[in-house]
Amino acid sequence: MSLAMTKDERYEFLAGVHIAVLSVPREAAGPLTCPIWYSYEPGGDIVFVTEAHSRKAELMALGTRVSFCAQVEGGLPKYVTVEGPIVSIEAADIEAVRPIAHRYLGAEVGDGYLEQTRKGPDAPQEIRVSIRPDRWLSADFAKQFSEA
Numbered sequence: 001m002s003l004a005m006t007k008d009e010r011y012e013f014l015a016g017v018h019i020a021v022l023s024v025p026r027e028a029a030g031p032l033t034c035p036i037w038y039s040y041e042p043g044g045d046i047v048f049v050t051e052a053h054s055r056k057a058e059l060m061a062l063g064t065r066v067s068f069c070a071q072v073e074g075g076l077p078k079y080v081t082v083e084g085p086i087v088s089i090e091a092a093d094i095e096a097v098r099p100i101a102h103r104y105l106g107a108e109v110g111d112g113y114l115e116q117t118r119k120g121p122d123a124p125q126e127i128r129v130s131i132r133p134d135r136w137l138s139a140d141f142a143k144q145f146s147e148a
Helices: 007-015 055-059 094-105 107-117 141-145
Strands: 020-024 032-036 046-051 065-071 078-092 126-131 135-140
Touching: 007 078, 007 135, 020 046, 020 055, 032 055, 046 055, 046 078, 046 094, 094 107, 094 126, 135 141
Parallel strands: none
Antiparallel strands: 020 032, 020 065, 046 126, 065 078, 078 126, 078 135
């Protein structure tokens, strides 16, 4: 029995709210790996926002291939990993960050978070990054217990 998810199962899982792990290649070192908040619509690109002058931003350029993993914590393992190129990098204002903050924190808390962290002279300069998934790997270990 295959534990791999179907295409629709992968899409649905990735569209759920998970803290993901992004890996960006580095020369002469292992990949830079870090947790991220992201957004995803089934069949589309994975989108996240990061500080423009962060280590990961400095390593990313259009066409850079990255790896991305979303998983459930606890219970039987269930995960989706993708590989793909970065297809867009653009400046991000607070309105580019808002949908992702709402996804993870809800509208009220998300807006409060943005108000505290994205306003004033110390507000970070951010970029919006899109990854086009082109290789998928997934597993849902609960499938081994489902009825055939």
